[in-house]
Amino acid sequence: MSTGNVxxxxxxxxxxxxxxxxxxxxxxxxxxxxxxxxxxxxxxVRSESRELEEEARKHGNAETMNKVLDSSDPSKR
Amino acid sequence: MDNELTALGILFTEFYYWVTVVFMFLIHVGFCMYEVGATRQKNHMHTLMKNTMIIPLVTVTFYFFGWWIYFAFPNGPWIIGDLLAAPFATANSELMGSHLGGPPVQDALTADDTAFWAHINGVFWAAFLLFSWTAASIVSGAVIERIRSSAFWFLAILIGSVFWVIDASWGWHPDGWMVQKLGYHDAYASGVIHAVAGGFALGVLIPLGARIGKFDKDGNPRNIGPRNPWLVTVGLFLIYTGFWGFYAACNVPMIDIQDGEGILFSATNIYLGPTTLSAITLNFLMSLAGGMMAAYLVSKGDAFWTYSGGLAGIIGASAGNDLYHPIQSMFIAAVVVVIIYKLHFWVERRFKIDDAVGAVAVHGYAGFLGVVICGFMLWGYPASPNPDYATINPLGNFIGAVIMFLVLGFIPGFVFASILKAFGMLRVPEAVEIVGLDVSAAIAQEYEDAAMVEAEREVVLASYSSGEK
Structure with missing residues (x-):
């Protein structure tokens, strides 16, 4: 008995x-x-769409974006 | 395997391609490092995963249909003939699994098929698969920091498992219609891999658009530049290393090339025309040298462009590197690098194309030029051992270069990326691009780190401040 030919x-x-x-x-x-x-x-695709929508909703405000931009702005470090 | 010599030849060939696959894996390691090194910190993990997932996605699709395309499409189909049967290369063939070469079970196969392909199919498939990863990876670098991963992976499958394979079937298969009718010659894939992938990348970049801030209000480009030059350096050196495997994989290691009486074993190029590993080693290194020297001068010692120029130099000479003299390879590489460097910045300014790593220039323009130059340099040489096929000529290679870069590269890239854009699936939302594609993970990690510090502080307060320890 074998599951294959051998x-x-x-x-x-x-x-x-x-x-x-x-x-x-x-x-x-x-x-x-x-x-x-x-x-x-x-x-x-479904998971990515959900995540991107959520991130855009959560971080798409001036406060968060300015905070991130400040952290990467050499003149403000 | 009817005698010892045949058996030895087949087993040596099997081992040879297996080694090339191991070497070529380094190309992908290099591309991942290079891309991450060229990416701003807020996008590191997204960039890494975007490129990494090429491996499984292109692998399964190349198994399901890419390998079959290569053997089924040499006639177009319907350009000079019908679709060809390739029963050993379909995903449901017994020869696409572990097989010891005995008589076939499936009716479409013959005993000769199984005796040969049982040992060669897997390693030859893998060698081509690694070319597929490379084609997709070339596009990956150009589109960093704003493309949606799902869109990129869809496009990666198209270039890695469909369009480059069609061009390989047309211009790299020993009986491809471009070889037969145009005398197309592209021994180490200047056009077959690099021009098609570079053209595809350019086609995607137009609907994708530039990164926010890449161009100022007057349309002048800003240099976003590599973030981690050390990672970029190691990445590009690994790509050089993997390129050795790439070159070796473009050869057939050992067959009898004698026409008539007697036996003469030799390596051949992909078209079964004779060459030697020694010849291509000389040319590989001299074209690398020519490319780096020219790039150093033209970029005024810029490390990123000097390394990339080395790659572009090899790519520019690759079409004819089976037959060139090494010094010819060096000069061709140098000339190609100067042109593509100037062209990159001209296209960037003129058309506002944001090619983040210069992939279109290093692969697309260099590959295109490499094929065109080869048509002049090897004018009149046989494109194939088959005397009925056309000889190498400038017009044939020019048409071939246009087919690679434009017809099978740029146009499909533009069309499919435009379709994705029309459905809002090509680019990440603006807010996410600004805060960074890794931002959620980064913020979550900040919370975790803060919680860890708080937990450690509690231990300090409880045990150390009370004088217990």
């Missing part, structure tokens, strides 16, 4: 091809991989 490392080794488990599932794996990739982007 049950022994003896015999004619030149007959051994793919050695990963579940040979024959490649297309399913590819689709799952692409879905994971697209899902990652959707999650990331």
């Amino acid at each position: 049950e022994s490392w003896t015999g004619n080794m030149s007959e051994i091809g793919a050695v990963y488990p579940f040979v024959g599932m490649e297309t399913t794996l590819m689709i799952a991989g692409i879905v994971f990739w697209v899902w990652w982007h959707i999650c990331q």
Whole structure:
């Protein structure tokens, strides 16, 4: 019993091809991989949009921005 | 692997490409350091993560479709022929996984496919993948401090896993239509990587716009300049180091080049035309030297431009560095560097383009010029061992340079960045740009630091001030 095409490392080794488990599932794996990739982007874009909106709301006022600008202004250090 | 010599050749080739991948990884380390060093402190982590995430995102997309594009698109498709079958390069091929080379399970593959590609596919894929990271990383530096990460990663996938791969299939594949019909020659990727990525970066920069404060009220540029020159220096030296792997990866290490009787093993360039590691080592170093010397003079000893000039020098000579004389490489590098340096500042002033690290100049303009110069320098040389293909010529390489920089670089970059801009997804909000992309993390850290100090103060008050210790 093996999850792949290999049950022994003896015999004619030149007959051994793919050695990963579940040979024959490649297309399913590819689709799952692409879905994971697209899902990652959707999650990331949503999360980034929320964060940027929140930051713009929180820091988008004269007091915060002036404080940050003062801290990086060489003439005010 | 029907005999010992074939087996040795395949296993040596497998190991050779594997080593080039390790070397080329340093290019990405260098790009990350360089970019962070060129970024103001308020944007450090954003810049770092923007470049770092190229690694996973371009890797998975190059696995899913980039590798297949390279082998399927040499004819255009539909420029000189149809889409080509590439059953060993699709993401659902058994040869895109661990395989010992025995008979295939999938019908589309042959025993010859598995015997060869089982050992070469992964390392050759990885070598090309590292070129993909480089293409995306070139764009990354130009757009720092104002682009949204999500927008950049979308664009990085386009340049890293689609557009540069199409140009590689057209102008770098031994049977690409540009090689066949134009006599296009670009042995170490002046156009194939650098011009296309530089053109793409320029296309993105126009809709993206300049950083706030980059230009004064009269439109004169301000020098934001590198924040951490040491990080920039180490970063650029690492890119030089990784470039050795890049050059080696553009070669095929050992094949029989003899036409007719007998055997003559040699390294070849990507087009299977003979060259040697020795030749390209001479030319690599002499073009680096020519670029640095010219950049030092033209920039009046500016360290940032001297290092960048070294890179631009190599890139400017790379198209023909398989065949040039080393002193020719040195002079070509020097001339290219002077032109791109002047061009960078002219474009900046004239068109208000804020290219934060000079990526468009160092990669785009230098790559474009490198391809054009190569067309003159190697005029009449065979572009391929196939005698039916066109020979190298100035017009063919000029058209090729335009295809790389403009058609597959600038236009897609401009179009896709403009679409993102239309949806409000290209640039961070103005307030966030002003306070800095790392500001929330920085403020949160300030609170944490204050809380830590308070906790330590309580220990001091409780234990030391009471005289316990």
